[in-house]
Amino acid sequence: MTIHHVAQRARVSASTVSRAFTTPEMVRRDTRERVLRVADEVGYRPNRAARGLITGKTANIGLIVPDLGNPLFPAVLKGAQARAQQADHAVFLADTDENADLEVNLIKAMAKQVDGIVLCSSRMSDKQRRAVESLTPLTFVYRKVADVPIVLVDNADGMRQAVEHLAALGHRRAAYLAGPQASWSNRERRRGLRSASRATGVDVIELGPFAPRFEAGLQAADLVLATDVTAVLAYNDLIALGVLNRLADRGVAVPEQMSVIGFDGIDFAAMCTPPLTTVLIPKEAAGRAAVELLLDWLDQKSLGHTAGAQRTLGTQLIVRSSTAAPPRVSAGSNGRAARGARQLKGD
Amino acid sequence: MTIHHVAQRARVSASTVSRAFTTPEMVRRDTRERVLRVADEVGYRPNRAARGLITGKTANIGLIVPDLGNPLFPAVLKGAQARAQQADHAVFLADTDENADLEVNLIKAMAKQVDGIVLCSSRMSDKQRRAVESLTPLTFVYRKVADVPIVLVDNADGMRQAVEHLAALGHRRAAYLAGPQASWSNRERRRGLRSASRATGVDVIELGPFAPRFEAGLQAADLVLATDVTAVLAYNDLIALGVLNRLADRGVAVPEQMSVIGFDGIDFAAMCTPPLTTVLIPKEAAGRAAVELLLDWLDQKSLGHTAGAQRTLGTQLIVRSSTAAPPRVSAGSNGRAARGARQLKGD
DNA sequence: TCCCAGACTGCAACCCTTTGCAGGAAGTTG
DNA sequence: CAACTTCCTGCAAAGGGTTGCAGTCTGGGA
Incomplete structure (x- = not known):
C-alpha cells in the first residue's frame, strides 16, 4: 500500500494524499476526509523511511544502556x-555490556537511522565522546557532559542523606564499595561521600572498584568483614544485595552486626530480606526527561537555538530494615583495615 | 556523507561504490580497496533507510514485550x-503494559519499519492476531501459534518437576496462584499442574487470576493462608516474591510452615531470603532463538519456503530453600478452602 | 590480425514521500 | 467587467541507495 494506491482510489494526486496527512489545513475539507477515509480503508500508513529520506527526520530515537x-x-x-x-517516535535499543568501544560502534551504526540517541550511564571517555558527537544529537542520562542536554541525579546529596543516616544511628566507620571507574555516578557518589564524611565525622574507607553486579557484592562482603567497619555503602543495589546475601551466609546479622545501604532504589531492594535501605533515584522519570529534552532540542535546533538543557532530579533515602545502630563492640573486627582498603581521600 | 561523495573522491560512479559494499566480488580488487578506503576516511556508511526503500529489507526487527x-x-x-x-540488525523495542490493544497498535506502527517482529508473551486474542499477521512476519516467544516460527518452553514439564518435588517432600495439598488469563504460559502451567496433580495425588486449588506482579503476591499470600494448603505454586517469581514477603510479615515461616515455588527463574529469585525454589526457563536463549528463527524464515521466504519452525526449550527446577517438608499439623489451617478458591479442574 | 568471452563499470530507472512552484477556479474589489 | 486574491491541487524534482542493462576494456584463441 503506497501513497499512489490511495491517491488513485481517492481520485487525487499523491501530493494531496501526502498533504492530507502532513498539512491537513492545506487541503479542502471534503477532499481531506475522502482521502483519509480511503487511507483507513486500505490500511495505508506513510512509509517513515521514505518520509525520513526527504525530511531528514526519522521519528526514531536510539537508547543505549550498559x-x-x-x-x-x-x-x-x-x-x-x-x-x-507519546510523541509518535519509536525507539531503537542496544546494550553495550559495559563496553565503551562497543558503545562507540553502536552509536555509529545507529546514527543514520535516528534523530538522536539517549545514552544511559555512558562509559565512553571524553575522547571517544568527541569522536561521535558530530554523528547525531546525543543526550546523556546519569552523566555530566557540557553543551548537550543531560539528565542528572543529585548523587552527592543522596550520599549525604545516607551518611547522615548512618551518623545519626551512631556509626563511626563505614566502607564504600566503589563502582566502575568510568562511571560518572560513581565519581559523584564518592564526592558526596567525601564531603559527608568530613561533615559528619564518619570515617569511610573505599574498597573496589567492583562491577555493578550481584556477584561482586558477594565478593565485596568478605572484604568488608576483614575491616572494622560497622556499615557498608554500596555503589548500587545489586552490589548491596550481594553483600546482604554473603553476610547472611557468613552468619553476620543485618542490621544488628552490620548496616547495609544500597543506591538506585530498584524494586527488588524492597523485596529482599531484610528490606534494603537505599537511595532512590528517578528512573522512569529520567528516561522520560531525556527523551523530552532530546525532542525539544531537535525542535529548537531547526530554529537555530543552542543546546545544553540540563535537568537534575532529586534523590531520596528510603530507610528500611538493613540499617540500625552499630553493635557495642564491632563484630568481626580485627583491629585494622584490610589490605586493599584505603582511606577515601581525593581522586 | 552520501554515496556520491565517496564516488567522487574515489573517481568511480555511485554504482561502483554501492557494489563495493553489497557485492564486492563484482568490483575489481584495487577499485574496491580504493573505494572502501575512501569510504572509511570520510566515515561513510550506507543509509539503511534509503537502502531499505529499494531492497525492501530494513535490517531492523521489532520486539514487543508486556x-x-x-x-x-x-x-x-x-x-x-x-x-x-550479530546479524547486523537493529532492534526496535516497545512495551505494551500488558495491554493487547496497544500491542496491536504497536505492531501496526512498527510493521513498515522492520523485517519482522518478535512477540514476547503476546496477550493478543486469535482474532487480533489474525488482524495483524499479514502486516509483517511475526514470531512468537512463550506462546503457541500455528504456521509461524515460535519459541516455546516446556511449561507443563516444569510444573511436573515442581509438583513431584512437593509430593516427594510429603505435601498433599497446594495452591496455584494463577497468572493472566490471556497468557499461554498460564494455561500451559495449569495444564501441567492438573496432570501432575493427578499423577502424584497432590490436591491443587487455584486462586486468582493475579497480575504477574510483586504486589499481587502480597495479596495472594493472605488468600493462601485462609486455605489449608502447605505449599504454594506461583504463576511466576514476581508473585512468589510477593508471597514470600507477605508471609514473613504475617510471621509464617518459609519453608517450615509453608513451601513456596516460583516460575521463570529470574535472577532475584536467588537473591531473596529464603532463596526461592523456582522453575528456570530459558530467557536469553529464547530471545536469541526467536531472532534466529525469524531471520531464517525471512531468508527462506525469499526462496519460497514456508514457515512454522518451532523450537521448544527445556525447563529445570532449581531447588532452593523455600521448599521443605510440610509441618506435622498444617499451620494457619481453618479446615476448609477459602472463598474464591476452587479445585483445579478443566478450563 | 580479428573476433569473442569475460570482467568491470556506468547510466538511468526505481523505491516512497515531501515540497517548491505554478496553474486553475472561485470570490472580491474597484 | 477586469484585475487581484485566496484557496486548492497537480507536476516534477529531490532524497540516498540498488540494480538491470549496455558499453568498455582486456586477454586469449583462431
Whole structure:
C-alpha cells in the first residue's frame, strides 16, 4: 500500500494524499476526509523511511544502556519508550555490556537511522565522546557532559542523606564499595561521600572498584568483614544485595552486626530480606526527561537555538530494615583495615 | 556523507561504490580497496533507510514485550538484541503494559519499519492476531501459534518437576496462584499442574487470576493462608516474591510452615531470603532463538519456503530453600478452602 | 590480425514521500 | 467587467541507495 494506491482510489494526486496527512489545513475539507477515509480503508500508513529520506527526520530515537541485567536500565528504558511513543517516535535499543568501544560502534551504526540517541550511564571517555558527537544529537542520562542536554541525579546529596543516616544511628566507620571507574555516578557518589564524611565525622574507607553486579557484592562482603567497619555503602543495589546475601551466609546479622545501604532504589531492594535501605533515584522519570529534552532540542535546533538543557532530579533515602545502630563492640573486627582498603581521600 | 561523495573522491560512479559494499566480488580488487578506503576516511556508511526503500529489507526487527518491569523480559530482550546485532540488525523495542490493544497498535506502527517482529508473551486474542499477521512476519516467544516460527518452553514439564518435588517432600495439598488469563504460559502451567496433580495425588486449588506482579503476591499470600494448603505454586517469581514477603510479615515461616515455588527463574529469585525454589526457563536463549528463527524464515521466504519452525526449550527446577517438608499439623489451617478458591479442574 | 568471452563499470530507472512552484477556479474589489 | 486574491491541487524534482542493462576494456584463441 503506497501513497499512489490511495491517491488513485481517492481520485487525487499523491501530493494531496501526502498533504492530507502532513498539512491537513492545506487541503479542502471534503477532499481531506475522502482521502483519509480511503487511507483507513486500505490500511495505508506513510512509509517513515521514505518520509525520513526527504525530511531528514526519522521519528526514531536510539537508547543505549550498559546492561539490561541491571533493573535500573529497563526502568529508564520503560520511561523513555513511553515518552517517545507519546510523541509518535519509536525507539531503537542496544546494550553495550559495559563496553565503551562497543558503545562507540553502536552509536555509529545507529546514527543514520535516528534523530538522536539517549545514552544511559555512558562509559565512553571524553575522547571517544568527541569522536561521535558530530554523528547525531546525543543526550546523556546519569552523566555530566557540557553543551548537550543531560539528565542528572543529585548523587552527592543522596550520599549525604545516607551518611547522615548512618551518623545519626551512631556509626563511626563505614566502607564504600566503589563502582566502575568510568562511571560518572560513581565519581559523584564518592564526592558526596567525601564531603559527608568530613561533615559528619564518619570515617569511610573505599574498597573496589567492583562491577555493578550481584556477584561482586558477594565478593565485596568478605572484604568488608576483614575491616572494622560497622556499615557498608554500596555503589548500587545489586552490589548491596550481594553483600546482604554473603553476610547472611557468613552468619553476620543485618542490621544488628552490620548496616547495609544500597543506591538506585530498584524494586527488588524492597523485596529482599531484610528490606534494603537505599537511595532512590528517578528512573522512569529520567528516561522520560531525556527523551523530552532530546525532542525539544531537535525542535529548537531547526530554529537555530543552542543546546545544553540540563535537568537534575532529586534523590531520596528510603530507610528500611538493613540499617540500625552499630553493635557495642564491632563484630568481626580485627583491629585494622584490610589490605586493599584505603582511606577515601581525593581522586 | 552520501554515496556520491565517496564516488567522487574515489573517481568511480555511485554504482561502483554501492557494489563495493553489497557485492564486492563484482568490483575489481584495487577499485574496491580504493573505494572502501575512501569510504572509511570520510566515515561513510550506507543509509539503511534509503537502502531499505529499494531492497525492501530494513535490517531492523521489532520486539514487543508486556512489561519491562518484569525482569524476565529484559533478559529475553538482551538475548534477542545480542543475536540481532550479530546479524547486523537493529532492534526496535516497545512495551505494551500488558495491554493487547496497544500491542496491536504497536505492531501496526512498527510493521513498515522492520523485517519482522518478535512477540514476547503476546496477550493478543486469535482474532487480533489474525488482524495483524499479514502486516509483517511475526514470531512468537512463550506462546503457541500455528504456521509461524515460535519459541516455546516446556511449561507443563516444569510444573511436573515442581509438583513431584512437593509430593516427594510429603505435601498433599497446594495452591496455584494463577497468572493472566490471556497468557499461554498460564494455561500451559495449569495444564501441567492438573496432570501432575493427578499423577502424584497432590490436591491443587487455584486462586486468582493475579497480575504477574510483586504486589499481587502480597495479596495472594493472605488468600493462601485462609486455605489449608502447605505449599504454594506461583504463576511466576514476581508473585512468589510477593508471597514470600507477605508471609514473613504475617510471621509464617518459609519453608517450615509453608513451601513456596516460583516460575521463570529470574535472577532475584536467588537473591531473596529464603532463596526461592523456582522453575528456570530459558530467557536469553529464547530471545536469541526467536531472532534466529525469524531471520531464517525471512531468508527462506525469499526462496519460497514456508514457515512454522518451532523450537521448544527445556525447563529445570532449581531447588532452593523455600521448599521443605510440610509441618506435622498444617499451620494457619481453618479446615476448609477459602472463598474464591476452587479445585483445579478443566478450563 | 580479428573476433569473442569475460570482467568491470556506468547510466538511468526505481523505491516512497515531501515540497517548491505554478496553474486553475472561485470570490472580491474597484 | 477586469484585475487581484485566496484557496486548492497537480507536476516534477529531490532524497540516498540498488540494480538491470549496455558499453568498455582486456586477454586469449583462431
